[in-house]
Amino acid sequence: MDRTPGFPAAGFKCDSVDDNVCHSNEYNKMSDMKRFLMEPTHDNTAVDSFLGLGMETMGLSSTMDEFSHGFDFSFLPDYGGLYSCTTQDVEAGLKFEILDGFLDEVEEVEGIYASHDLSSTSNHILLETQDKKKVSELLDGGPYGLMNFPSESYSPGISGSTGLSEWSKETVPHAEHQNVSSEKLKDSLDSNESEDDKKPLSTFIGSWVKRGRNRKKNLPNTAYRRLDSSGQRMSYDFRPRKDAMKKCMHTSTENTFRDDHLTSSESEDDISVTKTSRTRSDRRKHQRMWTVDEVMTLVDGISHFGVGKWTDIKNNFFHSATHRTPVDIRDKWRNLLKASYNDKHNDGEAEERRKSLARPMPKDILHRVRELASRHPYPFSKSSCFVYDSSRSQSTSKKKKKRS
DNA sequence: CTTAGGG
DNA sequence: CCCTAAG
Numbered sequence: 001m002d003r004t005p006g007f008p009a010a011g012f013k014c015d016s017v018d019d020n021v022c023h024s025n026e027y028n029k030m031s032d033m034k035r036f037l038m039e040p041t042h043d044n045t046a047v048d049s050f051l052g053l054g055m056e057t058m059g060l061s062s063t064m065d066e067f068s069h070g071f072d073f074s075f076l077p078d079y080g081g082l083y084s085c086t087t088q089d090v091e092a093g094l095k096f097e098i099l100d101g102f103l104d105e106v107e108e109v110e111g112i113y114a115s116h117d118l119s120s121t122s123n124h125i126l127l128e129t130q131d132k133k134k135v136s137e138l139l140d141g142g143p144y145g146l147m148n149f150p151s152e153s154y155s156p157g158i159s160g161s162t163g164l165s166e167w168s169k170e171t172v173p174h175a176e177h178q179n180v181s182s183e184k185l186k187d188s189l190d191s192n193e194s195e196d197d198k199k200p201l202s203t204f205i206g207s208w209v210k211r212g213r214n215r216k217k218n219l220p221n222t223a224y225r226r227l228d229s230s231g232q233r234m235s236y237d238f239r240p241r242k243d244a245m246k247k248c249m250h251t252s253t254e255n256t257f258r259d260d261h262l263t264s265s266e267s268e269d270d271i272s273v274t275k276t277s278r279t280r281s282d283r284r285k286h287q288r289m290w291t292v293d294e295v296m297t298l299v300d301g302i303s304h305f306g307v308g309k310w311t312d313i314k315n316n317f318f319h320s321a322t323h324r325t326p327v328d329i330r331d332k333w334r335n336l337l338k339a340s341y342n343d344k345h346n347d348g349e350a351e352e353r354r355k356s357l358a359r360p361m362p363k364d365i366l367h368r369v370r371e372l373a374s375r376h377p378y379p380f381s382k383s384s385c386f387v388y389d390s391s392r393s394q395s396t397s398k399k400k401k402k403r404s
Numbered sequence: 405c406t407t408a409g410g411g
Numbered sequence: 412c413c414c415t416a417a418g
Contacts, residue, residue, distance in 0.1 A: 287412060311406065326406075331412070334409095 288323055290332055292362060298332055299368045307333065307372070340369040 290298075301313035310326035318324045339361060 308407070327408095328412075330407075 292365070294318075294321075294324070295332070295336065295361070295365055296368075298329060298336070299365060299372060301329075302333065302372050303368075336365075336369045337373055340366045340373060 297317050298313070301317035305312040305316070310330045313329055314321075314324065314326045318329065
């Protein structure tokens with residue numbers, strides 16, 4: 001795949017990623033991102049600056065300090081990997097993350113599941129699994145010899161807010177989703193409150209802030225979240241569009257918001273919105289629904305590292321998902337097991353009734369969950385009550401990973 | 405720090 | 412999701 005001259009790769013940390021990794025999916029996605037960036041509603045000032053910088057200081061890490069945007073390049077790995085690390089991608093990923101943040105909140109509140117169009121789910125899941133199998137090859141030291149991927153060059157794009165939700169949408173008419181997203185953002189940017197006034201932007205901000213606050217409480221984990229396996233700093237101290245951000249937030253929350261809106265967990269100073277709200281038992285207020293894509297990522301991760309290697313799964317499959325701690329992942333797996341178990345032992349009537357209420361979990365996933373469950377028993381339901389037809393399990397090419 | 409388990 | 416205990 002050729003990089004157009006206008007979009008130079010910022011090869012700062014992505015030397016290990018060669019163009020081969022950018023197969024068609026990423027290409028399409030990049031096209032979308034570029035198109036997205038071309039939208040007149042977005043000021044490309046920052047992008048242009050990045051461009052210039054990218055051209056001039058390519059490979060010259062010593063001159064990076066002159067960069068006045070406070071851009072911490074150490075975050076590149078998150079968007080690196082298959083994205084080939086162009087500055088545009090960085091910007092785009094950033095914006096997507098922002099937009100997705102909006103959508104996440106909106107989803108929770110209004111029950112709109114725009115990020116995964118379930119009508120086309122079956123379609124895109126098939127492709128998705130194929131893609132993931134490619135990823136599996138990568139992990140297994142497949143065609144690209146990334147056997148011991150340094151956990152940062154491997155960023156399959158199945159990453160939470162941005163990559164994950166966009167990862168497999170190539171075949172889905174997801175342009176509408178993006179349009180919706182940008183509309184949402186525009187509305188929020190123009191007026192301080194979103195159009196339907198159900199959720200003023202301040203609410204979003206408050207939610208993010210509080211989330212960061214809560215996360216902060218368990219400091220061991222927070223510290224952990226800032227580092228990747230090699231101890232490299234992974235915080236995203238990236239604030240080029242500060243001015244644009246300013247437009248959409250109250251001054252009182254500005255600082256916290258700016259630090260939190262991307263990291264959602266890593267604000268150093270959260271003194272502003274602390275004592276008053278936290279005394280409540282509002283712990284579980286901000287839950288993010290697991291998308292189907294995330295679940296599939298989780299299943300893939302478990303199939304690679306095995307049940308119990310939650311940190312490995314987090315680092316390699318949910319690396320840029322700022323939420324989703326290893327514990328979260330483990331919990332989700334626990335719930336998936338339960339779901340698969342229930343799905344197995346229930347008469348169709350109850351199932352239908354339940355499915356009308358909850359959003360459907362595709363059968364494919366439950367099957368894979370059961371496979372994995374049978375593969376490595378989880379000391380969860382005492383005995384291995386997930387005796388799954390072992391003959392079916394042999395059909396998959398997935399390798400069996402034995403836990404120690 | 406990580407993981408398991410319970411709330 | 413959150414919290415805690417144990418390795």
